[in-house]
Amino acid sequence: MKKLLITSLVLALAGCSLLMPKKVEANTNINGTVESRCTVNTDTVGYYGNPNAYTLTTLPASAGQVPIVRIDSSLANAYKAQISYPTSFSSSPSLSDTVVWTGAVAVAQTSSTDMSGYQAASTTADGGAMRIYPLTIAGTTWFSVSSQATYGGGQQKAFPGGSYTAVVVAECVAQ
Amino acid sequence: MIRLLALWALLQQPSYSSSYIFGYTGNAALDSLSWTMTTPILGVSVEEGLDISGVIYNYTAVKEVEDDFTVTIQNENVDGGYIFQETDDWSGKHGMRIQKVIPLPYTPIEEFGDGSIATTGTGSVEDASVLYMYRFDGCRNPQNDKSCPGYVEPMPVIPKIEIYDALDDDAVIDATEKTDSDLYEKEEEEERKEEDEEEDENRLELAMAASENALTIANSVSQSVLLQTINNATNVNTYYAAKVPGGIYRESISLDGGEVVDNRKALRSLAQDNLHNQMIEEQYK
Numbered sequence: 001m002k003k004l005l006i007t008s009l010v011l012a013l014a015g016c017s018l019l020m021p022k023k024v025e026a027n028t029n030i031n032g033t034v035e036s037r038c039t040v041n042t043d044t045v046g047y048y049g050n051p052n053a054y055t056l057t058t059l060p061a062s063a064g065q066v067p068i069v070r071i072d073s074s075l076a077n078a079y080k081a082q083i084s085y086p087t088s089f090s091s092s093p094s095l096s097d098t099v100v101w102t103g104a105v106a107v108a109q110t111s112s113t114d115m116s117g118y119q120a121a122s123t124t125a126d127g128g129a130m131r132i133y134p135l136t137i138a139g140t141t142w143f144s145v146s147s148q149a150t151y152g153g154g155q156q157k158a159f160p161g162g163s164y165t166a167v168v169v170a171e172c173v174a175q
Numbered sequence: 176m177i178r179l180l181a182l183w184a185l186l187q188q189p190s191y192s193s194s195y196i197f198g199y200t201g202n203a204a205l206d207s208l209s210w211t212m213t214t215p216i217l218g219v220s221v222e223e224g225l226d227i228s229g230v231i232y233n234y235t236a237v238k239e240v241e242d243d244f245t246v247t248i249q250n251e252n253v254d255g256g257y258i259f260q261e262t263d264d265w266s267g268k269h270g271m272r273i274q275k276v277i278p279l280p281y282t283p284i285e286e287f288g289d290g291s292i293a294t295t296g297t298g299s300v301e302d303a304s305v306l307y308m309y310r311f312d313g314c315r316n317p318q319n320d321k322s323c324p325g326y327v328e329p330m331p332v333i334p335k336i337e338i339y340d341a342l343d344d345d346a347v348i349d350a351t352e353k354t355d356s357d358l359y360e361k362e363e364e365e366e367r368k369e370e371d372e373e374e375d376e377n378r379l380e381l382a383m384a385a386s387e388n389a390l391t392i393a394n395s396v397s398q399s400v401l402l403q404t405i406n407n408a409t410n411v412n413t414y415y416a417a418k419v420p421g422g423i424y425r426e427s428i429s430l431d432g433g434e435v436v437d438n439r440k441a442l443r444s445l446a447q448d449n450l451h452n453q454m455i456e457e458q459y460k
């Protein structure tokens with residue numbers, strides 16, 4: 001009887017050990033934030049002029065205004081600026097015909113003479129709508145973005161009346 | 176007790192609050208690449224209490240890449256040298272627009288001399304803009320505001336009252352000049368006095384000139400007289416030395432009878448003379 005009890009106890013313990021997990025673990029988070037050493041701000045808001053029925057343009061000569069984007073980088077060779085002129089309206093009346101988009105991105109002003117080579121060193125992407133500038137010097141750079149939209153393709157069709165909005169995308173991306 | 180003292184000390188503080196005003200001046204380089212730090216140029220009142228804390232400038236450098244070109248933005252110090260100088264070296268670089276912010280310690284405007292954008296090399300500066308960041312302390316001069324500590328009530332301005340003097344009035348002078356005999360006489364008397372004084376002066380001058388001439392003449396005359404006297408003495412001596420023969424001249428006339436009688440006619444004549452004198456004196460009594 002005693003042997004039977006001892007055997008039962010051993011079996012019970014063995015069964016318990018089989019039910020227990022093989023290891024115990026806990027996940028502890030380590031949190032952190034990175035504040036970008038590059039900031040992007042709108043220096044001058046742009047708007048379209050409407051020199052004729054089928055054209056919207058930011059040219060000052062056509063009563064438009066070229067938007068200026070300011071990018072500040074406090075760290076040299078750490079970021080690149082990616083700026084695109086618009087290729088579509090973000091809001092507009094319903095358009096039944098095509099819109100032809102043209103535009104240009106250029107360095108308008110810098111905070112250092114050493115940045116004067118930024119435009120020459122830039123590259124394009126997205127079919128030329130995006131221009132990429134390696135920010136090799138710490139400081140501030142102002143970019144101008146001109147934009148023009150012509151309605152009706154080559155047919156010079158009048159834009160429907162209403163409010164039109166297009167967006168310039170400017171980013172500071174870590175290299 | 177300490178808290179009460181602290182409260183009392185706080186209450187003793189002046190009641191004015193900070194009167195700083197911050198802002199930007201107008202474009203100092205609007206008309207020219209050199210400028211003065213004056214109110215018309217800066218567009219703010221240049222006075223005691225205005226401190227400059229920085230400069231924001233931008234311009235477009237127009238040049239060829241291969242050209243050497245430098246641009247210096249600067250402000251002279253009135254005590255000599257420069258308060259700040261910032262040079263952009265465009266040599267071998269693309270010309271383009273540049274903007275910079277030059278921070279400065281708060282510097283009184285009184286220390287700022289003329290400002291300028293100076294260039295060297297081949298290139299030009301276009302569309303230049305130079306703005307000064309400032310802080311204005313309205314109580315640097317306590318008289319700017321009644322709430323400033325040390326403000327002294329200004330003395331009222333006393334109006335200057337001009338007293339009318341009829342004698343200075345041209346109309347009165349004209350009206351009285353020809354008709355007032357007293358003024359005539361007075362003027363004549365003054366003119367006469369002036370003429371007399373002038374004549375006296377001339378006379379005195381002539382007299383002095385004459386006496387001077389006389390002294391000169393007398394000097395030469397006295398010398399000639401002296402010579403003449405010496406000569407005379409020499410000539411006369413010969414006569415003194417001459418001997419008169421005989422030596423004594425005796426009385427040779429004698430009076431006969433030895434008595435001289437008075438002339439009676441003469442006495443009578445004297446009596447008549449006396450009578451005559453009395454008659455003349457009677458006329459004046």
